[in-house]
Amino acid sequence: MEFIDEIRPILGKYVITKKEDLIPYMNDASYFTGEMPQAVLLPGSTQDVQNIMRIAYKYDVPVVVKGGGSSLTGSSILKTEGVVMSMLRMNHILDLNLNDKCVTAEPGVRLDDLERFLEKYDHFYPPDPASSRAATVGGSISTNAGGLRGVAYGVTKDWVLGLEVVLADGTLVKFGNKTLKRSLGYDMTALMIGSEGTLGVITKAYLKIWPKPERIARILAFFRTIDDAGRAIAEIKEHIIPEMAEFMDKISLDSVPDAIKYPQGTNYALLLDASGSKETVQRRKEDIETILKKYAIETRSTMDETEMNRIYQARKGLYASILKLREKEGEYIVIGDIVVPVSELPSALKEIEIARDQDGIRAALFGHIGDGNIHANIFADLSDSQSMERVNKFMMDMAMISVRHGGSVSAEHGIGIEKKKLLVEEMRFNDNMRTLELMKSVKKIFDPKNILNRGNIFD
Amino acid sequence: MTKLQDLIAEAGKCVNCGFCESVCPTLPAAGFLSTKGARGRVDIAKFFYKDDSIDPSASFYSCVDCYACLTVCPAGVNAGKVSEIGRMILAKQGKAPEIAKMIVELTMRYKNPLGVREKCAQWARGIEFDAPETLLYTGNMYQLMAYLRKFGKLRKFFGQYEVQLASFIRKHPSSVSIFRDLYDKAMMDKMNGYLINIVKLLKQNGIKFGYLGSEEPYPGTFIYDLGFEDEFRDYARYVSELFRSKGVKRIITVDPHTYELLKYIYPRYTEFNFEVVYYMDLIGTHKISGKYAVHTPCHFSRYFDFSEYVGRMFDVNVEENPTRCCGGPDELLFPEISENISEKRFNELSKTGLPIVTACPICYANLAKDDSVTDISSILLADGERVSSASVH
Ligand SMILES: Cc1cc2nc3c(=O)[nH]c(=O)nc-3n(C[C@H](O)[C@H](O)[C@H](O)COP(=O)(O)OP(=O)(O)OC[C@H]3O[C@@H](n4cnc5c(N)ncnc54)[C@H](O)[C@@H]3O)c2cc1C
Ligand code: SF4
Ligand code: SF4
Numbered sequence: 001m002e003f004i005d006e007i008r009p010i011l012g013k014y015v016i017t018k019k020e021d022l023i024p025y026m027n028d029a030s031y032f033t034g035e036m037p038q039a040v041l042l043p044g045s046t047q048d049v050q051n052i053m054r055i056a057y058k059y060d061v062p063v064v065v066k067g068g069g070s071s072l073t074g075s076s077i078l079k080t081e082g083v084v085m086s087m088l089r090m091n092h093i094l095d096l097n098l099n100d101k102c103v104t105a106e107p108g109v110r111l112d113d114l115e116r117f118l119e120k121y122d123h124f125y126p127p128d129p130a131s132s133r134a135a136t137v138g139g140s141i142s143t144n145a146g147g148l149r150g151v152a153y154g155v156t157k158d159w160v161l162g163l164e165v166v167l168a169d170g171t172l173v174k175f176g177n178k179t180l181k182r183s184l185g186y187d188m189t190a191l192m193i194g195s196e197g198t199l200g201v202i203t204k205a206y207l208k209i210w211p212k213p214e215r216i217a218r219i220l221a222f223f224r225t226i227d228d229a230g231r232a233i234a235e236i237k238e239h240i241i242p243e244m245a246e247f248m249d250k251i252s253l254d255s256v257p258d259a260i261k262y263p264q265g266t267n268y269a270l271l272l273d274a275s276g277s278k279e280t281v282q283r284r285k286e287d288i289e290t291i292l293k294k295y296a297i298e299t300r301s302t303m304d305e306t307e308m309n310r311i312y313q314a315r316k317g318l319y320a321s322i323l324k325l326r327e328k329e330g331e332y333i334v335i336g337d338i339v340v341p342v343s344e345l346p347s348a349l350k351e352i353e354i355a356r357d358q359d360g361i362r363a364a365l366f367g368h369i370g371d372g373n374i375h376a377n378i379f380a381d382l383s384d385s386q387s388m389e390r391v392n393k394f395m396m397d398m399a400m401i402s403v404r405h406g407g408s409v410s411a412e413h414g415i416g417i418e419k420k421k422l423l424v425e426e427m428r429f430n431d432n433m434r435t436l437e438l439m440k441s442v443k444k445i446f447d448p449k450n451i452l453n454r455g456n457i458f459d
Numbered sequence: 460m461t462k463l464q465d466l467i468a469e470a471g472k473c474v475n476c477g478f479c480e481s482v483c484p485t486l487p488a489a490g491f492l493s494t495k496g497a498r499g500r501v502d503i504a505k506f507f508y509k510d511d512s513i514d515p516s517a518s519f520y521s522c523v524d525c526y527a528c529l530t531v532c533p534a535g536v537n538a539g540k541v542s543e544i545g546r547m548i549l550a551k552q553g554k555a556p557e558i559a560k561m562i563v564e565l566t567m568r569y570k571n572p573l574g575v576r577e578k579c580a581q582w583a584r585g586i587e588f589d590a591p592e593t594l595l596y597t598g599n600m601y602q603l604m605a606y607l608r609k610f611g612k613l614r615k616f617f618g619q620y621e622v623q624l625a626s627f628i629r630k631h632p633s634s635v636s637i638f639r640d641l642y643d644k645a646m647m648d649k650m651n652g653y654l655i656n657i658v659k660l661l662k663q664n665g666i667k668f669g670y671l672g673s674e675e676p677y678p679g680t681f682i683y684d685l686g687f688e689d690e691f692r693d694y695a696r697y698v699s700e701l702f703r704s705k706g707v708k709r710i711i712t713v714d715p716h717t718y719e720l721l722k723y724i725y726p727r728y729t730e731f732n733f734e735v736v737y738y739m740d741l742i743g744t745h746k747i748s749g750k751y752a753v754h755t756p757c758h759f760s761r762y763f764d765f766s767e768y769v770g771r772m773f774d775v776n777v778e779e780n781p782t783r784c785c786g787g788p789d790e791l792l793f794p795e796i797s798e799n800i801s802e803k804r805f806n807e808l809s810k811t812g813l814p815i816v817t818a819c820p821i822c823y824a825n826l827a828k829d830d831s832v833t834d835i836s837s838i839l840l841a842d843g844e845r846v847s848s849a850s851v852h
Pocket of ligand 1: 028068128129131144197198203412413
């Protein structure tokens, strides 16, 4: 392959072509398997990335960029022939400026490593997907990842100040910078966020950081119905924005019996954090509890670090705990991810519960009640086509419930290949096909030869 | 269950989330090549059981068996175990690397991987032993480190011809005699000194024990770790029989690998009715003054909380992640990966500015990049203050 011959003298041993070494790059965390790459490239610098793209462009070679490979939608696997570019060697934190509240990082830095680094300075980078152990800066920007702290801090898009990007033809461009605001025509930084490796390769990110809250109090409340939980959170948010606001259904709670014990009659639980200074946190906690008590069967709170961590890890590790409830070897967990306006969450959730039962699906429901994000962890037997048909039907049902309630078919995991059809359905439902056309036009301008993540988001 | 079924059962639970990659020491050490990281190993295993025409040996053999992956996997998969089973399948198929075959054959023949049992017994010259039913068993582990360091240099010298070198030695096993004097003198002196420390510590505590001298066999760690299960079974039988014939009842081990092998693995392969203890169990609890950076051996952290154990004796720099490897297990087959891991680990420990303490000869040999590194026996011996007698388990 001429492409490989030309790239090898530049990247040396970081051009991988042995079949055995290519196999792991056929997968991400979704249930899809991609094409076997013709090569895997491991750039160590922006210059390497530029060289790779310049040569790939010359020879029309499709390139899929891969970070932590924790995508749940098949967005970091090859859909056509081509090569995979892994960003894991570019894993340095380049600069920290506490005055500017900005950290500069390479794309391959894992979010947990960034967190550990910032902790030393009593700061944090708020986007915290449950996959933060594996997910990278580049990957999380490219999927606009959200997380448990979304209710107070928003999602990745709210924390990216600027990006350095290598375009499909190898040109280096800079979108934004370290400043906290700017009004400079189109917001090109925003355009890159959630673009799933289809518009350019992120080689550097300027990220906004925040001081860690001085104190946290963690509150658990148990409800008979999701309506009660919904009313409670709505009333709380009239007065206080909690640091975290998560809900879990009974199946989810049953998967963490040691960490969270619930009273009889519980169907849903809320997990809330109040934050503030030493002086204010206690008062906020009490205010939240007063409201919760109006609707909940029982509320509990703690400010003990160990206990708080146990509860947090139980929520963050729900995926792991639910995995343990698999009934068959080889059974997979397909993760549904939709979003509705916060006020619509209880009614949407009730419809999803009905659809789950009608479709004959076993699924745990949980998510970020603070920002209207509902997840369904669906047990799926990939080897059974009937089971997969039911799973796909349920995914479509969830998607349509979300759009009927004014929401979206993907909240934070992206489109990848999994939700291509659902994206079209949402646009069609909203009579908004023109937006899809605009997206395709943007893609053409950025990547006229369609070499970046070909077949992702749309064909 | 066949080994292939074992492999399917372990790897089949994986959902490919990538968490394990973030803690696997071999991934960054191998330039982030996925096959030499935890998730890649599981992916290769999943592919291998459908298509055994691929050669997964580099992936399985480069795993250092630290089990860090298991501590973070949401699905409870142990990529270390996957690699171990993979190696057993490859060894059975005759597809193990040439150097691995050489080491196993030499060990089977000489009961020592380099045929240097006499040399390995020299540290004990002049020491009086008694009570053969309690055996001090070094397994030649401390002593061999001095040879492996030189062996690594020899391999570097042979470069791409190392396979030919291994094949030659396999064909002419007596040529192994070249190793007899091929050891790192300074390292040998240190290692012998640590064994003498251990003897003193035991004697100070009134323990009576014997030692097999040049009859002492290597425990077979390489044979097991390299996947040669059938050979290991025969070897374990030999060692067990030898101990029985010497009237041994209780075995005092001095390093984590031998301790693990004798206590947990031998009984799976042969009748092994001996009490196996670790020497630190017998010397009481010391409270050491001063602060140290203690490197926990992976093979201890599998069975008990070594940090807690050490915490009772030392004022230590507590580690965030107790399963950080020293890189040692890759020294034989992947010296570059081994060097990268040990360099990183040494720097982490060194950054504390504290004296570094190891409790395993392999960790010591890999981390002793300057004089700040010491074997735990030296510190224990230097401090006489005995607080109480407590057992670890
Ligand atoms: C157990 C589990 C829990 C999860 N929980 C959450 C959650 O709570 N919230 C959430 O939002 N997501 C979650 N996810 C989904 C996923 O982890 C996130 O989308 C994550 O941000 C992806 O990051 P990554 O580095 O693994 O990206 P990858 O999977 O490697 O890539 C994702 C996309 O980004 C592109 N990309 C990667 N790096 C670059 C780059 N440098 N430049 C351009 N494009 C690039 C890829 O081409 C691909 O399209 C979860 C996944 C798992 C497995
Ligand atoms: S952590 Fe476990 S489930 Fe995730 S990729 Fe590794 S082995 Fe698979
Ligand atoms: S045992 Fe250690 S080296 Fe082996 S795969 Fe697991 S983390 Fe990596």
